[in-house]
Amino acid sequence: MTTTVSRTPSAPRVLAVLVAVITAFGALLADFVIPAGAAQHLRNDAWPPHAKFHDAQYIAMSMLLGVLALTVLLRRGGATRSRVWTACAILATPWLGLLAALVFPGTAIHDPEFAGTTIVGLHPQVLLAVILLALLTVAVALTARRRD
Structure with a gap:
């Protein structure tokens, strides 16, 4: 049996690739490169080294997860549905982790001097997490409706 592979990327895959690129580079840009965000994170002199360590850990984790997802999404062959779902x-992992961190005692989405x-x-990070999780949900839902 011969199957034809479409060269046009599916909408679910395009959505997931978009989220993967944002996940891979978003934290690096927002927390280290872009001056306004970096001043609140890795370049914040008020932060102790251990807090900066955990932010750097989050940046590295997000980059690794984004690249891993891109690798899964851009691989040829195999079941598209399972690749998109995977x-x-x-x-979803870093974005759900960001939201889950809000329920731990003593945490805050921002330092007091950056409130408002x-x-x-x-908060922009929460809004971004909600939007990206919604896009991932749409990608999964659209993939569930398609035939592999």
């Missing part, structure tokens, strides 16, 4: 599960920045009532 990549979406990988990509919200978009539609949410």
Whole structure:
């Protein structure tokens, strides 16, 4: 039996690739490269070295998970549905972790001196996590409706 592989990427795969690129580079840019974000994170003189260590750990983890998901998504052959679902599960990990960190005692989404920045009532990181998790949910739902 011969199967034809479409050269046009599917909508679920495009959504997942978009989230993978944002996941791979977003934390690095926001917490280390872009001056406004870096001043609140790795370049924040008020942060102790151990806090900076954990932010660097999050940046490295996000980059690794993003690249891993891209590898899964861009690989040829095999079942598209399982690849998209696997990549979406990988990509959801840092964003669900960000949201879950909010329920731990003594944590905050921002330091007091940086309070006040919200978009539609949410801290920008929380809003980004919600948007990206919604895109991953759409990708999984669309993939579930497709035939492999």
